[in-house]
Each structure stands twice: as C-alpha cells, then as structure tokens.
Amino acid sequence: MNDDNVLSAIAGYVDTLSFVALFGLFTAHVTGNFVLIGGGLAGYGQGIFLKLMAFPAFVLGVALSSLLIRTASPETLARGACMLYAVQAVLLLAFSIAGIHLGSTFSPENWSVVLCGMIGAAAMGVQNAHSRLVARPGVPNTVMTGNVTQVILDAIDLCSSRVGIDSKLASRARVAKMLPAIIAFALGAIAGAFAYAHFGFWSLLLPVIALAWLALRSLMQRNALEKRAS
Numbered sequence: 001m002n003d004d005n006v007l008s009a010i011a012g013y014v015d016t017l018s019f020v021a022l023f024g025l026f027t028a029h030v031t032g033n034f035v036l037i038g039g040g041l042a043g044y045g046q047g048i049f050l051k052l053m054a055f056p057a058f059v060l061g062v063a064l065s066s067l068l069i070r071t072a073s074p075e076t077l078a079r080g081a082c083m084l085y086a087v088q089a090v091l092l093l094a095f096s097i098a099g100i101h102l103g104s105t106f107s108p109e110n111w112s113v114v115l116c117g118m119i120g121a122a123a124m125g126v127q128n129a130h131s132r133l134v135a136r137p138g139v140p141n142t143v144m145t146g147n148v149t150q151v152i153l154d155a156i157d158l159c160s161s162r163v164g165i166d167s168k169l170a171s172r173a174r175v176a177k178m179l180p181a182i183i184a185f186a187l188g189a190i191a192g193a194f195a196y197a198h199f200g201f202w203s204l205l206l207p208v209i210a211l212a213w214l215a216l217r218s219l220m221q222r223n224a225l226e227k228r229a230s
Helices: 003-021 030-041 048-072 077-100 111-133 145-159 165-229
Strands: none
Touching (some): 003 077, 003 165, 030 048, 077 165
C-alpha cells in the first residue's frame, strides 16, 4: 500500500472520528466547517466556537509544516516526508490524549473540548500541507471531491467511442491512481466511526502507529539513498 492510500485512510478515519466525537467538527475538511458554521449561525447544529477555533489551529499546522521544511531544507524527498509524518503523529497522539482526558460527558462549549479539536485540526493541517511541500507523484488524500469527480469523468471517457486511445490510456492511469485512494478514504471513514464507538479516543492510536510506520519507512529510504550515493 503506497503512502497516499495510507494517508487517505488516515484522513477518512480521523475526520469521521472527530465529526462523531466533537459535535460535527471536521478536522481535515475546512469546507465542511464553513458549511456547519453557516448552519450554526442560522440556529442549526451546535459548537460554532469549536468550529471557528479549528481554523487558526489548521492554519498553525500548515504554517508549522512550511517552517519545518523551509528551515531544515531537507535534501531528499524521504527526509521531508519523514519529518512531516513524525510531526503529524505527535499531534495526533496529543489529540488522542486530550480526548481521553475529556471523560465520557462533555459539551462543545468547554475549553478542554475546544483545545482537543484544535489539536486535531493542527494535525490534519500538517497532512494537508504535506503534499504541497513535499512534491511527489500522487493524488489529494484529505478531500475526495476532486478525486471522485475526475474518476467519473475518466470513466465516461473510457466508455466513449469518440475518445482517442491516448486519452483513454491517460484516463485509465488516473483511475488506477485515484480509485484506491477513494476506497481507502471510505474504508478509513467507516473504521473511524466504529473504532470511536468501541474505543473512544484511544482509537486514534491506530493512525499514530500508521504514521510512525510511514516515518520509519521514509527514514529507511533516505538511508538507502545515502548509502548508494556514498
């Protein structure tokens, strides 16, 4: 399983878990929070302040990622990826700990809940920034709207007799890249909901472990490249 598919599963998992646990908060999907804030202002839903505070936290996660990459100036793709995987893993671990300490009953107005949501948003800000700071072949892995749209368009092209063979080959290649990420995101979302239902915020340890594995793999790739260069 490549990095993008793992990250897609993590995004679906964490976003769904935070939505279920924290009164409809999207940690990875900024657009969703805009919609929910609009509904909340009109009297629908709850936790407007929680969702508002997710924005500066998300920005902080993106800014932190940029600062780390630009300051460290990683000379290899693997080193940059390793750094961001590690930072996101630490933030998700903090998200898990903050959530566990909320106990079994809490309200969206509690500052402890707001802080918990902000940590989660910062962690997913790091993931959103990752693909833009560490360039590599891949697909968006935090929001699936664009991927689903492209797969549908490519599927139509593949079924059309008016589309040339070269265009069909390009469409087939895009579908082969995007469809696994879409499926991984969907499975992650389902897993996140069920995991929270059974294990609460402890279930965030699973994406922490996955990110630690990605970081370790990136580190091993970097070391292998350095050995070849020496």
